[in-house]
Amino acid sequence: MQSVHIASAYDEELKFLSKRIAAMGGHAERMVEQAVAALVNIDHGLAQKVIQDDLVLDEGQREIDDKAIIIIARRQPMATDLREIVGAIRISADIERVGDLGKNVAKRVASVDGRQPNSLFRGLEALANLALTQLKEVLDVYASRSVERIGFVRDRDDQIDAMYTSLFRELLTYMMEDPRNITPCTHLLFCAKNIERIGDHATNIAETIYYIVTGDQMPPDRPKGDKTDQIVLPGMVPAK
Amino acid sequence: MQSVHIASAYDEELKFLSKRIAAMGGHAERMVEQAVAALVNIDHGLAQKVIQDDLVLDEGQREIDDKAIIIIARRQPMATDLREIVGAIRISADIERVGDLGKNVAKRVASVDGRQPNSLFRGLEALANLALTQLKEVLDVYASRSVERIGFVRDRDDQIDAMYTSLFRELLTYMMEDPRNITPCTHLLFCAKNIERIGDHATNIAETIYYIVTGDQMPPDRPKGDKTDQIVLPGMVPAK
Structure with a gap:
């Protein structure tokens, strides 16, 4: 019975990592949702809440890192379990970064006045x-x-990139129409970029899951994301 | 003699990680230097070289990850050595990201015409x-x-943030003066942001080194970087 007991305590430790990551993921999703809501409604209170909430993810990442290292040292895991633990370290870093991106969006609420066209928001x-x-x-x-379901990731990553590119163009056009739009639209550009980056982190996480389950790197046919670095709009004369 | 031999092979494995990280670091530095040179001189060939060079860092990170996991599985390291190995995984991820940021700068060379004022470059x-x-x-x-030397990191991080903030303001002002500047200056804004992020990754690496050497997290008095999310310039009428 003793070895069963030990094995099951070990399983509990591994499950702890998974559960902690699920909780961090849910927290990061809420932060991003609320950051975007704060931006769209110019809600400074909500923005402040999101900024504070980021501490929870920093703490979560630290906890997972510490726990992972203790598990490795104590259990000396092999193969699959080791990938599971190292994967947890990587995924929690990506989730923590998603939270940072949400926080960055929230911090820009102070610099956007909400007078930009509805279509942008x-x-x-x-x-x-x-x-x-x-x-x-x-x-x-x-x-x-269920790593066999992972195919959707790249298709949707393409959609995210296409939508970001179109938003980038729209923001530039709007900036050219009236110089008063330049400052707020620059902040909205950075918000859009931050949101697009969330998609990249989701892709990173998918790659880590693939690695945890298969032990292999995901084949590198990942389409190259953000194409806005090639966008050049012709110089426009302001509307008046 | 056998155990000495084994210990020394183990040391060699740990040294391999350090050396590989030093090489990745040198490569990332060169990429960033060349990306900025390509931008300043609008050198499309050099920009292309930087974009290609990024593959080396992707490969380096994968190699360090694989090697680190093999070492953990084979040697079952404790305490300091384990921190050393997990630290190598983290640092190589930061260096890989610095390379990405250099590549992002290089990709924007195509969208900048070099007609912006010299002071911006x-x-x-x-x-x-x-x-x-x-x-x-x-x-x-x-x-x-030599972790006792690490104090400089936060002071210089402040300098980087101050310089980035001033550049951000200068770029916005220039965009307001003439709508033809909006597209190229937007790309330069993203370049500046990418370069500022390199400083953040250097700070991350410093925190990881502190953790490797001491086993503790670096005290969290790290000053909050990028303040440009609060910048609002008044709407300006174009120069003519």
Whole structure:
């Protein structure tokens, strides 16, 4: 019975990592949702809440790192278990970074006055919804380890990139129409970029899950994301 | 003699990780230097070289990850050695990300025409020099494990943030003066942001080194970096 007891305590330790990551993931999703809501409604109180909430993820990542190292030292895991533990370290770093990106969006609420056209805010919301769906589904795959479902990741990553590119163009056009739009739209550009990056972290997480389950690197046909670095709009004369 | 032989082979494995990280660090520094040179001189060939060079860091990170896991599985390291190995995984991820940021700068060379004022390019160069000095010195601390020297990191991080903030303002002002500047200056804004992020990764690496050597987290008085999310310039009427 003794060895069963030990094995089961070990399983509990591994499950602790998975559960902690699921909780961190849920927290990061909420932060991003609320950051975008704060931006769209220019809600400074909600923005402040998101900024504070980021501490929880920093703490979560530290806890997972410490726990992972204790498990490795104590259990001396082999192969699959070791990948599981190292994977947890990587995934928690990606989730922590998603939280940072949400916080960055929240911090820009102070610099946007809400006088920009509705379509821009709707565009940001749509981009955030797509990125959050990606993150949620990737975290579902992590929970179930059903790595065969992972194909959706790259298709949706393409959609996120296409939507970001179109938003980038729209923001530039709007900046050119009236110089008073330049400052707020620059902040919205960075918000859009932050949201697009959430999709990249979801892809990183998918790659780590693939590695945990198979021991292999995901084949590198990942399409190259953000194409906005090639966008050049012609110089426009302001509307008046 | 056998155990000495085994211990020394183990030491060699740990040294392999350190050497590989030093090489990755040197490669990332060169990439960033060349990316900024390509931007300042609008050198498309050099930009292309930097973009290609990024593959070396992706490969390096994968090699360190694989090797680290093999070492953990085979040697079942305790305490310091385990921190050393987990630290190597983290540091190589930060260096890989520095390479990505260099690549991002290089990719924007295609969208900048070089007609922006010289002061902007000098500003970007100065920011890059400061970020690269930070990265180099942090990698020196890694090589020597002289963690008592790590105090410079936060002071210089403040300088990087101050320089980035001033460049951000200058770029916004320039965009407001003439709408033809909006597209190229937006790309330069993202370049500046990418370079500023290199400083953050240098700080991450410093924190990891501190953790490797002491087993503790670096005290969290790290000053909050990028303040540009609070910048609002008044709407300006174009110069003509």
